[in-house]
Amino acid sequence: MVNVAIIGAKGYAGKELVRLCLRHPEIRLVALTDLVEQPQPVSEQFPEFRGLTELMIEPTDVDRISTQAEAIFLALPHRVSQEYVAPFIHTGRRVFDLSADFRFTRIETYEQTYAIEHKEKELAKKAVYGLAEFNRNKIKDAQLIAVPGCYPTGALLGILPIVRAGVRLDSPIIVDAKSGVSGAGRKPTETTHFPECNESIMAYAVGHHRHQPEIEEKIHEAGGENARDVRLIFTPHLIPMTRGILSTIYLSLAEEVAEQDIARIFQEHYGGEFFIRLLPAGKFPTTKAVTYTNFCDIGWKKVAEHLLIVITAIDNLVKGASGQAVQCFNICYGFPEQTGLV
Ligand SMILES: NC(=O)c1ccc[n+]([C@@H]2O[C@H](COP(=O)([O-])OP(=O)(O)OC[C@H]3O[C@@H](n4cnc5c(N)ncnc54)[C@H](OP(=O)(O)O)[C@@H]3O)[C@@H](O)[C@H]2O)c1
Incomplete structure (x- = not known):
């Protein structure tokens, strides 16, 4: 079992990750966070999770999450994601980032496209593009997976x-x-x-x-x-x-x-x-x-x-985001790729 946290659990991709992780036999979902001031039950945000989990969506505390979870799914907007990826990577966590922040080989293209300066250029060089059917050999050993856009x-x-x-x-x-x-x-x-x-x-x-x-x-x-x-x-x-x-x-x-x-x-x-x-x-x-x-x-x-x-x-939201992220997770941890996805 792998302990997993989802950051950005109040959004659509985050919600889809919660759905997929709850039924994944090798995932123990240990933390859900977002831009909230007070913890709130995830089932209050998304009633479909009533009776399935007692987990709360909490404020994002990187230090606490790093001690709880080994793998982190980030479902945050681009720009914001960069700020969270680095501390998780530096504490040795494995990160599956659903934003655009680490998808580009040419950082200049990212900067032109999103009209911002990339703050983690060195880290971006280590990221692997998570298009599973074409990149699984690289995904297998990566610490930072940039899940492709939809x-x-x-x-x-x-x-x-x-x-x-x-x-x-x-x-x-x-x-x-x-x-x-x-x-x-x-x-x-x-x-x-x-x-x-x-x-x-x-x-x-x-x-x-x-x-x-x-x-x-x-x-x-x-x-x-x-x-x-x-x-x-x-x-x-x-x-x-x-x-x-x-x-x-x-x-x-x-x-x-x-x-x-x-x-x-x-x-x-x-x-x-x-x-x-x-x-x-x-x-x-x-x-x-x-x-x-x-x-x-x-x-x-x-x-x-x-x-x-x-x-x-x-x-x-599945093959175009959270499902593909879970597929990459399965590749990284050596589980059959369909695990939790069928
Ligand atoms: N939707 C798709 O089909 C899809 C497909 C592929 C990839 N993606 C990517 O996945 C990411 C999430 O997309 P989404 O569609 O789920 O967007 P979303 O529904 O808008 O969710 C984004 C979540 O991130 C939270 N957030 C924003 N700023 C934050 C901050 N500074 N700290 C912590 N949390 C913050 C938002 O909280 P608040 O609501 O409180 O602002 C919201 O819960 C994006 O990068 C998107 O490009 C989405």
Whole structure:
């Protein structure tokens, strides 16, 4: 059993972590904290935990948590996360950070994208990007795991097999993605407030969403020389459902690639992956089929000689955040990857 603490337990990703950790047979949940002044039962914040746990959400006391827990899940906003990661790492704890703070290889890209200076540059170099299906060998021995963003997870799981296989792509890669409203966190805003977003669909942050550079960096790293100049157009949409992301990805093939070769590439990458479900030819994913699961469903079709469309569906709070964090936790501690996730 591993003693675990969740920081940011009052938010949506934190809540999902509580749900997953409570049913995980190898996790003993010992502390939940957030930006609260007085301790309060987690079941008061989230009534669905009534009868399942007596744990309180408490103020965040790093020293106390470090003595109680061996593994720390951080579900805090970017910028804030940096402040907490360092002290936990320095006391030897293992940290799974759900924010964007440690996801970038190029710190300059992070600083430009989030318009802040990174305060933990040395630490950032040690972080491992927690895209489990592509990075498990590094995740296994890492002390700091940067859990990928929700949109990047949906996009990269569709794109990376093709890029890794050395298929040359023409610019741009186009990702048209639709997310449920929980992707924006728990606090409603003018655009995420129910009467504003219900029965409506809108594109937002067109051409400058903060996940675009994250997706682009990982494509360039995976594809090496072949992908160095490939640009990404990423258009996110807010749609009136609670959870889920559907990503429709347009890949312009710079060379002739036969359908059976595409099928072989996906099969070679994902044939042995429990959490990736490749759909039969002619079938395409739905967010409903992956809700509350850690699965990523993938369908694809070549629609012209040089155009491949790949469609992925994930639950943004599970495979796109907390479930993927638990998958990384399982890899780090040597538990089967499905533990607590099925
Ligand atoms: N939602 C998703 O689908 C998703 C997917 C992937 C990754 N993520 C990432 O996961 C992180 C959490 O996202 P979320 O959607 O759960 O957001 P959220 O619902 O807004 O929750 C964030 C939590 O952090 C707390 N917090 C803010 N400032 C704090 C501070 N200085 N000290 C301690 N706690 C503080 C907030 O408390 P207050 O409410 O009191 O401010 C809130 O409980 C973010 O970095 C996000 O980018 C989210």
